[in-house]
Amino acid sequence: MSAREKILEAADELFGSTGFDATTTREIAAACGVNKALIHYHFKNKDLLLEAVLDRYYEKLGQTILGSLGGEGTIRERAHRLVDTYVDFLAANRSFSSIIQKEAAAGRHVDRIGERMVPLFQTGTTMLAEAYPGARAGEMAAEQLLVSFYGMVISYFAYSNVLEHLLDTDPVSDEALAVRKRHLCRLLDVILDSLEQDGGSA
Amino acid sequence: MSAREKILEAADELFGSTGFDATTTREIAAACGVNKALIHYHFKNKDLLLEAVLDRYYEKLGQTILGSLGGEGTIRERAHRLVDTYVDFLAANRSFSSIIQKEAAAGRHVDRIGERMVPLFQTGTTMLAEAYPGARAGEMAAEQLLVSFYGMVISYFAYSNVLEHLLDTDPVSDEALAVRKRHLCRLLDVILDSLEQDGGSA
């Protein structure tokens, strides 16, 4: 693995666990055994290092999401697949939600984050609104639904630290994640059922 | 307003907008017009200042939530009231979700946050499980439902920065918040309907 990649890995890990501000370049360098100055050689400064870390994730995430949305099956099937895939992605990339969580709230990298999410979000709303007339506006508007599901999924990871205190098991264990996925899909069904009754199709 | 209170207000504001790490004591002092050293006189150190800020919120929040849960009406009515109240609370205390967002993810004040949320959370699960047998376990377990709703509500605020890019309006305007509340209550109804069909009661 190149030094550049080692730095990215270490930064990813530390930004996720400790936070961007609380992570020092010294720590990153130490964590991956490279010289502190090399970080600036490869990434110019700490901010751009974070951008590089985020870009790597969005690259992967974009492919993952579009892959699960774009396959075969009914909307409902694809939605199930998306929930499963997204949970799996966040589970496999624990730092990602953590970083997003902190940096989105901090408002510092909002532009970059927004930029990456807008196209994914719009793909979702379009698909949903086309399939379900009831989701075109009003209380069940596609945007609201997407925001809600996004919140259900990411909060679980973002607050996993806190959830350890609330639930009695490790919230990111395989079993707990399986439970979470079944719950989310069940909610999805309930909501889609309701949309269909209001006069939609699949 | 006492100097102590002025410091709390300024810290609240700045921790919310800029983040704990990125906020300096000098900025806090400047924002409220007191001497930097006075912050340490009143709060001992920066960490304890954050705790004081959070405590103030949890005090208010506990009363607010228990108030809306404890009043009259059916479970469903009380749940609607809770959603409305919680959204209003977060809207009225914009810094709160922001701070929680960042600090929960950072894992540094997790204990304190967990400590405060556990009783509220348990009150909620107990009520839900008592009212709906279907929520006692499985895919619609009360814990999962609470986590989901919590995520739907708080994420809306936590990501309001990003949502500005996704939606076309200010996500925390009165109108947008009213829309959001109607959406959440509608989802609540759909879910509670589903729980009742599976064999519950109010």
Add this chain to the structure above:
Amino acid sequence: MSAREKILEAADELFGSTGFDATTTREIAAACGVNKALIHYHFKNKDLLLEAVLDRYYEKLGQTILGSLGGEGTIRERAHRLVDTYVDFLAANRSFSSIIQKEAAAGRHVDRIGERMVPLFQTGTTMLAEAYPGARAGEMAAEQLLVSFYGMVISYFAYSNVLEHLLDTDPVSDEALAVRKRHLCRLLDVILDSLEQDGGSA
């Protein structure tokens, strides 16, 4: 002496001997026995420290020059007094010419330096041109004469390091300075004589 003054003294000394860029804040702090951070507390940053050092000199210099120009006597007497006074000032403030030398050439503090010198310069040209019609324009224009004398005086100090190699004595010893002053006053006389022959008065 206050810490602030001690820092100014040390910075003055080191900027003069070593140069602004080559002097570190560590060295300044060590030289006057204060904490490194205190420099930034009192002067905000290294650039402003240099400005403070220069301002101190221009304050003194302004009084000195105007004092010697403003007293009694003919133009010629006052000019002699000015040359003597200026040489004495530069001898007593060895760092000053050194700093000016380097920073003026670097072009970084030119504005500040220019700002301070313009009024002194204009006072000089006005006096000279009024007294000697021949200095109103042409080859003996007052501006040219002032620039020439300024160069003769300051270069002696600015290049004193090099002059040690050229002359066989210490160029800033009392004797050498006395010799220099006599030389400069003699040149002054020769030049003023010439101006008077061309048709001026005293």
Add this chain to the structure above:
Amino acid sequence: MSAREKILEAADELFGSTGFDATTTREIAAACGVNKALIHYHFKNKDLLLEAVLDRYYEKLGQTILGSLGGEGTIRERAHRLVDTYVDFLAANRSFSSIIQKEAAAGRHVDRIGERMVPLFQTGTTMLAEAYPGARAGEMAAEQLLVSFYGMVISYFAYSNVLEHLLDTDPVSDEALAVRKRHLCRLLDVILDSLEQDGGSA
């Protein structure tokens, strides 16, 4: 042009405009489009690069000065020619006076500078003292005269930045330089006249 020469040109330019300390090897490399490491390959280190830059100038300058001194004509004619030539040289090599200015004052390359100037200086004093008995010692000693003229000439360039503020024209424009040269030659005449009256010859 070889890489070595491109580096010398770029270093010359940057040392002159920005100063030795404030110029980085990266800037030099960027300015002439070569790799940073190549600078060390060709010049060993930054100090030696400066020496190479200065050496180049002293080579040219030595020829120029000796050429103008050595030709035909009276002392007075040769002195006029020297002033003209030196002004032209400094005008054509703007970086030179700037570098000398800063580095002489810094005292770091004093030895090298002194070494180069001593022979030129001694040639000058010898010629002057031989021609004018009055310049053998005392107020009009040849050393003092040379230092004065050197100061008049070089200061004009060294402080050209500041002179922009004092005069109302660009001090290094062709016209301004012509004015300056006429002024200097006039002073030269006045001084040589005086020396002759005191009992010398041509």
Add this chain to the structure above:
DNA sequence: TATGAATGAGAGTTCATTCAT
């Protein structure tokens, strides 16, 4: 309570320089 001055620790960053290729 309140403050200006002071401090130790450490932040991010930049530098000239080296080295393997």
Add this chain to the structure above:
DNA sequence: CATGAATGAACTCTCATTCAT
């Protein structure tokens, strides 16, 4: 000759914190 990667040292500057008053 030339280069991209790498490094140790040092830089300016900022931080939370302390303390005498």
